[in-house]
Amino acid sequence: MTHEKDYVLGTHDEEISRLALQHRAWRSRALDAWRRAGFAAGRTILDVGCGPGYASLDLAEVVGPSGAVIALDRSRRFLDALEAASRRRGLENVRTVELDLEEGNFPPLQADGAWARWVLAFMRRPRDLLARVAGALKPGGAIVLHEYFHYATWQLAPSSPEHQEFVRIVMETWRASGGEPDVGLDLPRWLGELGFATKEVRPILEVVTPRDPLWQWPRSFVGSGLRRLVELGRLTPARSEAIARAFAAAEAAPDCLMVTPGVLEVIAVSR
Numbered sequence: 400m401t402h403e404k405d406y407v408l409g410t411h412d413e414e415i416s417r418l419a420l421q422h423r424a425w426r427s428r429a430l431d432a433w434r435r436a437g438f439a440a441g442r443t444i445l446d447v448g449c450g451p452g453y454a455s456l457d458l459a460e461v462v463g464p465s466g467a468v469i470a471l472d473r474s475r476r477f478l479d480a481l482e483a484a485s486r487r488r489g490l491e492n493v494r495t496v497e498l499d500l501e502e503g504n505f506p507p508l509q510a511d512g513a514w515a516r517w518v519l520a521f522m523r524r525p526r527d528l529l530a531r532v533a534g535a536l537k538p539g540g541a542i543v544l545h546e547y548f549h550y551a552t553w554q555l556a557p558s559s560p561e562h563q564e565f566v567r568i569v570m571e572t573w574r575a576s577g578g579e580p581d582v583g584l585d586l587p588r589w590l591g592e593l594g595f596a597t598k599e600v601r602p603i604l605e606v607v608t609p610r611d612p613l614w615q616w617p618r619s620f621v622g623s624g625l626r627r628l629v630e631l632g633r634l635t636p637a638r639s640e641a642i643a644r645a646f647a648a649a650e651a652a653p654d655c656l657m658v659t660p661g662v663l664e665v666i667a668v669s670r
């Protein structure tokens with residue numbers, strides 16, 4: 400229960416819905432990266448920090464009934480949501496493991512692949528987590544990571560001081576809870592030290608208008624993020640409302656553009 404309260408973004412129903420929307424926005428990129436990493440039928444894949452498991456469900460389709468997805472997270476609420484969704488879809492190849500990724504032991508297995516998205520950014524010791532993932536992979540196993548490498552690329556044009564303030568406070572809050580939003584650029588080096596050969600490193604960053612479906616991804620985080628920052632005592636309700644109003648005004652202005660927060664895609668293979 401403590402974990403449910405401690406995790407900086409929260410595990411409430413609104414966050415479960417936001418993660419669903421976020422996965423819909425990123426689904427095609429994830430599927431494409433998994434294909435390039437060789438995730439295919441019959442493979443066993445770890446979903447490290449799976450959340451409510453929207454990616455785990457897609458991975459379960461990719462590996463099929465002869466494969467397996469091992470979904471790890473410390474949030475009981477998120478794992479319950481994933482188990483319920485697996486039952487609804489009749490999937491029998493998803494196994495959930497409730498685990499603190501910084502402390503608990505990984506299940507003893509030799510997986511063919513591992514996937515982690517927006518998880519290392521929340522770890523106090525992200526390199527140690529990568530080492531444990533490495534230990535759970537077969538030689539030749541592939542790891543696919545999507546993590547931010549430059550969160551502050553997230554901006555509006557015309558620029559909005561309120562939005563910049565929001566981005567700054569989000570980054571401060573993640574750092575105050577022990578994470579590092581811009582963990583992405585460290586990943587290829589750490590993977591090399593841990594015996595991986597990095598195959599691909601690719602920045603993913605878009606410039607979108609409010610009419611672009613991708614707009615809804617960062618936009619949804621403004622709503623839930625502001626409420627969470629008030630809950631955590633990082634913003635007053637009045638300041639949160641001012642930031643929300645400024646975002647709504649920017650969005651309504653003709654020709655408004657948004658640069659998305661920069662994500663790094665890394666694909667590496669263990670030697």
Ligand SMILES: C[S@@+](CC[C@H](N)C(=O)[O-])C[C@H]1O[C@@H](n2cnc3c(N)ncnc32)[C@H](O)[C@@H]1O
Nearest residue numbers: 448449450472473474498499500501516517521
């Ligand atoms: C932003 S969510 C991303 C979820 C999922 N990977 C996705 O892409 O939708 C971060 C996840 O990391 C999990 N998490 C954070 N710290 C953790 C820890 N110490 N141990 C296990 N899971 C953790 C949270 O519970 C949450 O599910």
